[in-house]
Amino acid sequence: MHTNDIITPSIVFIGGGQMASAIIAGLVGTSNGGSHILVVEPIETQRELLSSRYGVHTSAEANERIGQAEIVVWAIKPQMFREAAAAALEHLGSALHISIAAGISVEALCVLLQTHRVVRVMPNTSALVGAGVSGMTASKELSHADRARVEALLSATGHSFWVDNDERLDAVTAVSGSGPAYVFHFLEAFQSATEALGFSPDTARELVLLTALGALEQAKWGEAFGALRARVTSRKGTTEAALSVLDARATPAALAEAVKSAYLRAGELSLELSKS
Numbered sequence: 001m002h003t004n005d006i007i008t009p010s011i012v013f014i015g016g017g018q019m020a021s022a023i024i025a026g027l028v029g030t031s032n033g034g035s036h037i038l039v040v041e042p043i044e045t046q047r048e049l050l051s052s053r054y055g056v057h058t059s060a061e062a063n064e065r066i067g068q069a070e071i072v073v074w075a076i077k078p079q080m081f082r083e084a085a086a087a088a089l090e091h092l093g094s095a096l097h098i099s100i101a102a103g104i105s106v107e108a109l110c111v112l113l114q115t116h117r118v119v120r121v122m123p124n125t126s127a128l129v130g131a132g133v134s135g136m137t138a139s140k141e142l143s144h145a146d147r148a149r150v151e152a153l154l155s156a157t158g159h160s161f162w163v164d165n166d167e168r169l170d171a172v173t174a175v176s177g178s179g180p181a182y183v184f185h186f187l188e189a190f191q192s193a194t195e196a197l198g199f200s201p202d203t204a205r206e207l208v209l210l211t212a213l214g215a216l217e218q219a220k221w222g223e224a225f226g227a228l229r230a231r232v233t234s235r236k237g238t239t240e241a242a243l244s245v246l247d248a249r250a251t252p253a254a255l256a257e258a259v260k261s262a263y264l265r266a267g268e269l270s271l272e273l274s275k276s
């Protein structure tokens, strides 16, 4: 298939990086059936990867081909948003806009995109495997039909839920938006610690992964995390020895500070945009 002969894609992505790729994977799956999607992405290798993997159409820049889109997904860095919106605006019709950019408020989006048909979404990269979680917020003016359209789109990427305002979406950003990285950070450190006990990297990875998957499977049954932890922790046993080190190093406090720091950064991004 030629990827550059499309005129009327129904979904346009502005930005085809990490998060756009994950959402497209959720939408298209492994079917290579993304011919209803056009991705505007300046990096050639990324365009080639997306078109070969998912069958999407691509363009190096916004042009008249985006004009008939029903949905535009803004998947660029917050710092690039103003410039990208200005470049795309002259070509855009009356699309429904979904922004996944961290920290840019619904009000700012309405001004930048000159419409109230705007939804701010905070997804996460687990959309790649259909196991994502997305928070959503929108202006009061958004119709029920548009809300339902966004829900339907995101349902292919995992769970989604509405929050009341931008401040709550900044909080979602700090938890589930950035959250996969916290989990991978822990897994990385756990694998290193396992290798330090003499296991090969492959075995260490497998052991850590199976342990994590087993624990998460157990956690899914609904018992409080603390109760599950307590059931592993025999008095004066090995787990107690390990957890006392984590507590002495203030690991829970460090995590609380880390999540708060992500939340505050989301607010800062918004201020940076308003000053630029």
Ligand SMILES: NC(=O)C1=CN([C@@H]2O[C@H](COP(=O)(O)OP(=O)(O)OC[C@H]3O[C@@H](n4cnc5c(N)ncnc54)[C@H](OP(=O)(O)O)[C@@H]3O)[C@@H](O)[C@H]2O)C=CC1
Pocket: 014, 015, 016, 017, 018, 019, 020, 040, 041, 042, 043, 046, 074, 075, 076, 077, 078, 080, 083, 084, 100, 101, 102, 122, 123, 124, 125, 177, 178
């Ligand atoms: N990664 C994640 O886990 C999550 C990210 N987000 C949000 O998603 C957005 C994108 O993040 P992410 O995918 O990680 O970033 P990436 O840098 O991976 O992707 C952004 C892509 O957009 C390209 N780009 C830059 N300017 C334009 C333009 N004017 N038109 C079209 N494309 C452009 C960039 O090219 P170049 O590199 O050349 O600038 C880059 O390839 C951010 O706003 C982020 O806050 C939200 C939730 C989770």
Ligand SMILES: O=C(O)[C@@H]1CCC=N1
Pocket: 102, 173, 177, 178
């Ligand atoms: O790090 C970031 O700013 C983006 C938003 C949430 C995850 N990645």
